[in-house]
Amino acid sequence: MVSAASAALQAPAPAGAEIRIEQVSHRFDLPAGPLPVIEQLSLDIRPGEFVALLGPSGCGKSTLLRLVAGLEPPSAGRILHDGLPVSRPDPSRIVVFQDPTLFPWRTVRDNVALGPQARGTLAALQPRVEAALRLVGLQDFAQAFPHQLSGGMAQRVALARAIVNDPSLLVLDEPLGKLDSLTRLTMQTELLALWQRQGFSALLVTHDVEEAFFLAQRVIVLSDRPARIVAELVNERPYPRHRGDPRLAELRHQALAHLGLDSSW
Numbered sequence: 001m002v003s004a005a006s007a008a009l010q011a012p013a014p015a016g017a018e019i020r021i022e023q024v025s026h027r028f029d030l031p032a033g034p035l036p037v038i039e040q041l042s043l044d045i046r047p048g049e050f051v052a053l054l055g056p057s058g059c060g061k062s063t064l065l066r067l068v069a070g071l072e073p074p075s076a077g078r079i080l081h082d083g084l085p086v087s088r089p090d091p092s093r094i095v096v097f098q099d100p101t102l103f104p105w106r107t108v109r110d111n112v113a114l115g116p117q118a119r120g121t122l123a124a125l126q127p128r129v130e131a132a133l134r135l136v137g138l139q140d141f142a143q144a145f146p147h148q149l150s151g152g153m154a155q156r157v158a159l160a161r162a163i164v165n166d167p168s169l170l171v172l173d174e175p176l177g178k179l180d181s182l183t184r185l186t187m188q189t190e191l192l193a194l195w196q197r198q199g200f201s202a203l204l205v206t207h208d209v210e211e212a213f214f215l216a217q218r219v220i221v222l223s224d225r226p227a228r229i230v231a232e233l234v235n236e237r238p239y240p241r242h243r244g245d246p247r248l249a250e251l252r253h254q255a256l257a258h259l260g261l262d263s264s265w
Contacts, residue, residue: 016048016201017081017092017168019068024077025226026063037063039226040077045169050195050202052212054255055222061205062173064227068203069095069171081169091115094167098174100158102146108157109133109142115165125164132160135194152183159191163198170195172204176211188214192239213251214241221258231258 026038037060045051053061067074070089079086081093102111110117112132116125133139136156146154155175162170175191176184188211195202206212212219213235221231233251241248256262 015168016199017045018047018083019043019045019169019201019203020080020083021064021068022078022080024064024067024074024079026060026067026075027226036226038067038074039228041227041229042077043220043229045201045203048199048201049218050204050216052204052206052216052219053222054206054209054212054219054259055227056224056259057207059222059225060227061222065095065171065173065203065205068169069093071095091119091165092167093169093171094162094165095171095173096155096158096162096175098177100146100154102154102157104146106145107142108138108144108146108149111146111157112160112164114161128164128166132164135163135197136160136190150183151179152187155179155187156190159194163194163200167200169201169203172202174205174207177207184211191215196239209252209255210243210248212255213248214243219251219255221255231255 021041021043024038024041025036028035028037041064053064055061066072068079068086070086070093073087086093103114106114109129113122113126113129116122116129130139133142136159138153138156138160141149141153146157149157158175176187179187192215204212204215217235219233219235220229221233222228223230231254233254235248235251237245237247253262
């Protein structure tokens with residue numbers, strides 16, 4: 001049976017985006033000269049697919065997310081969203097950052113409603129705001145302010161703010177990175193549940209190898225800067241997954257080997 005919150009957010013259910021990253025390179029122009037951060041990277045994300053990016057710190061993972069989201073253009077190559085070039089931000093591609101970035105003077109409900117309010121559609125979409133709050137379990141905290149929330153609750157607000165916009169792609173930049181370990185495990189399960197209910201495509205950056213294979217269907221391992229793809233690991237295990245699954249342990253070992261970190265495993 002579909003809950004009322006799920007039904008309100010799935011009328012109609014959004015179709016996951018097809019993303020094509022074609023020979024993308026990117027550099028930062030610094031006073032000392034250009035700094036290459038991505039080099040001729042190509043990657044396809046299928047509609048409704050969950051893909052995770054792993055790589056050394058500073059290799060260009062978050063930069064790639066910014067390019068996919070349309071926050072800046074690549075130096076070379078192109079990115080397509082359902083066959084159309086990505087040239088600017090769009091509500092169909094929503095970024096969830098490590099920091100929930102909530103406005104402290106706005107209530108939980110008002111933070112979730114920020115997108116519809118900015119587009120002048122809040123009156124029509126108010127039921128979606130309420131449904132999003134119920135879907136992440138925050139309906140009883142609608143009138144609370146960010147300083148009254150735990151870290152996990154604040155990140156739930158950020159996820160509700162994202163899904164109320166009906167995205168076809170959710171871009172996740174270490175969204176659980178600042179949470180304590182127990183809250184992080186809970187939020188991983190909740191994030192999976194949202195993805196399965198809503199049908200969007202998901203592109204996740206994480207430094208947590210276990211998290212990548214618990215969540216994603218494919219894990220892309222990137223090299224040190226400038227980022228290039230060094231491995232693509234397919235996780236064929238069905239959901240729900242068990243963290244002690246030997247196959248997940250095998251995939252983690254493979255990923256760590258590509259990162260040169262497998263000596264202790």
